[in-house]
Amino acid sequence: MPKFLIQATYTPEGTKGLLKEGASGRRAAVDQVVTGLGGQVEAMYFAFGEDDIVLIVDFPDPVSxxxxxxxxxxxxxxxxxxxxxxxxxxxxxxxxxxxxxxxPGT
Known part of the structure; x- marks a missing residue:
């Protein structure tokens, strides 16, 4: 299966949602979306700096x-x-x- 690195940054509204439901709630939401399309979450990490979340996911195809x-x-x-x-x-x-x-130019 094709593998993808996903890097994400929360907007202010997204951060409010994370604070409300916690990291495990977001992981459950990610798992639901990815497995719903036949994929698998290999790794998911929260971070600070430029990115708030880093994931490695497998999907059956790039269209997914x-x-x-x-x-x-x-x-x-x-x-x-x-x-x-x-x-x-x-x-x-x-x-x-x-x-x-x-x-070019040769």
Whole structure:
């Protein structure tokens, strides 16, 4: 399954919700959304600094990740970034592929 790194920052309204229901309540909500689309939460951490939450999730396909991303962003309680994560084998395969490319100006 494709794996994604999700980094999120709460808006003021989202922070109020976190304070009201706690971290375990948010984890339950995340689990429900991810498993509802056939995915799995590998790790979820709360942080402080630029990001408030960091997750690693597996989804059956990138479209499932996009569906979650759109729905969460539309809710307005979080600003999120999702980064596809590739295995070492996937990068090795990519490195073996021939790509025809001409740099600008050459």
């Amino acid at each position: 990740m996009a569906a979650v991303s759109l729905t969460v962003k539309a809710g307005g309680a979080l600003h999120t970034r999702a980064t596809p994560l590739l295995t070492l084998d996937e990068i090795d395969e990519a490195a073996r592929r021939q790509v025809a490319f001409r740099a």
